[in-house]
Amino acid sequence: MPWRKMINDWRLWINPQATARPSFAIKIMIMRAYHLEDTGAVKKLILQQHPIQEPGPTEVLVRMHAVSLNRRDTYILNGVYPLPSVPGVIPVSDGAGEVVAVGEAVQRFTIGDHVAGSYFARWVDGPFSRELGRYQLGCTLPGMLTEYALLEEESLVHVPPHLSWEEAATLPCAGLTAWSALTGGGPVTPGQTVLTIGTGGVALFALQFAKMLGAKVIAITSCPEKAARLIELGADDVINRHTIPNWPPAVRALTNGQGIDHIIETGGADTIEQSLQVAALNANVALVSVLGIQKKMIEIDPIILAGNLVTMRRLFVGHRTGLEDMIRAIAVHLLHPVIDRVFPFEEAAQAYEYFATGRLMGKVVIKI
Numbered sequence: 001m002p003w004r005k006m007i008n009d010w011r012l013w014i015n016p017q018a019t020a021r022p023s024f025a026i027k028i029m030i031m032r033a034y035h036l037e038d039t040g041a042v043k044k045l046i047l048q049q050h051p052i053q054e055p056g057p058t059e060v061l062v063r064m065h066a067v068s069l070n071r072r073d074t075y076i077l078n079g080v081y082p083l084p085s086v087p088g089v090i091p092v093s094d095g096a097g098e099v100v101a102v103g104e105a106v107q108r109f110t111i112g113d114h115v116a117g118s119y120f121a122r123w124v125d126g127p128f129s130r131e132l133g134r135y136q137l138g139c140t141l142p143g144m145l146t147e148y149a150l151l152e153e154e155s156l157v158h159v160p161p162h163l164s165w166e167e168a169a170t171l172p173c174a175g176l177t178a179w180s181a182l183t184g185g186g187p188v189t190p191g192q193t194v195l196t197i198g199t200g201g202v203a204l205f206a207l208q209f210a211k212m213l214g215a216k217v218i219a220i221t222s223c224p225e226k227a228a229r230l231i232e233l234g235a236d237d238v239i240n241r242h243t244i245p246n247w248p249p250a251v252r253a254l255t256n257g258q259g260i261d262h263i264i265e266t267g268g269a270d271t272i273e274q275s276l277q278v279a280a281l282n283a284n285v286a287l288v289s290v291l292g293i294q295k296k297m298i299e300i301d302p303i304i305l306a307g308n309l310v311t312m313r314r315l316f317v318g319h320r321t322g323l324e325d326m327i328r329a330i331a332v333h334l335l336h337p338v339i340d341r342v343f344p345f346e347e348a349a350q351a352y353e354y355f356a357t358g359r360l361m362g363k364v365v366i367k368i
Ligand SMILES: NC(=O)c1ccc[n+]([C@@H]2O[C@H](COP(=O)([O-])OP(=O)(O)OC[C@H]3O[C@@H](n4cnc5c(N)ncnc54)[C@H](OP(=O)(O)O)[C@@H]3O)[C@@H](O)[C@H]2O)c1
Pocket: 070, 071, 072, 173, 174, 177, 197, 198, 199, 200, 201, 202, 203, 220, 221, 222, 223, 226, 241, 266, 267, 268, 270, 271, 287, 288, 289, 291, 293, 294, 315, 316, 317, 318, 358, 360
């Protein structure tokens, strides 16, 4: 079995004179993992030690190298995520690492492969269901903030070879959400216009993918430094919502009055009415977020909807097949995700706190 072979190889590498002493193998196979002992504060994130488990027949053992944080990880930490997490769960859905052992029935992976987890661990393809939604890494299933993760092979994908571990760790939630928003409904075609809102992970991936798909991108942000970076990343036009709070006429003017074909709505209740004001006649609006920071209710003037054939589509991240499609596209275009800051494993709590400030541009990563 590869697992036993791996332990033996390690023992012989450490001590070529080693004889068969199982207790020695167990001693060196200890890992550290964070557990969410309770919700409500980063101090509930407790680092614990465990023996590393042996993979079952369809399981893969991954030596984790990096994880990235998403808004949902802070919701889980604060106990406000709609799906209650398992007490003591290893948190964080997104991470990348190297396969170090596989069960005897594993078909898709081999030792040495570079992999990332898929957010909805059992959603391989097809329509979403409530049942599939119950299996989420870092919530109802053990997550990635650990030195070794044991995962079912169906919940893993290969990552593009040109990416660093930190970059690969950003793909499963923010990356796939942006990809599903742009390709999952009426897909973006070259020459169409895309609106992105803000500089969070989803909006930045949406900008990069939209350019890759040949679209014109108009981005909304709140600060001039971020505007300059958005232009560097390929945005065709950027509007500062602080200097132009009533931004819909300015956006429409940039489209010669035609409006935006695809809106990646990450502002939720705060921005949905403005987004609909800039929507082209047959626009697609991907409702990535419905919750606002300032507004608690979605309020839309019916006059804005009355004369428009807009399609609004809610989405939940995406399935593994979508993740694999996205990864192929990233590999072909040698795209690099935008990382704001990397924290060491021992400073996971500080990474959560930094992420919660919201004063970032791109992904917050924890290196393991
Ligand atoms: N449905 C799904 O499957 C799914 C998946 C992932 C995320 N989400 C949700 O999508 C949202 C975005 O997540 P994220 O992690 O990419 O980003 P994020 O970290 O939540 O960033 C939000 C950004 O939006 C901008 N912003 C804040 N208030 C705004 C307002 N009133 N008007 C316009 N822009 C505003 C800010 O950018 P500037 O500083 O540049 O202005 C801010 O940095 C979150 O609500 C998250 O929960 C949903």
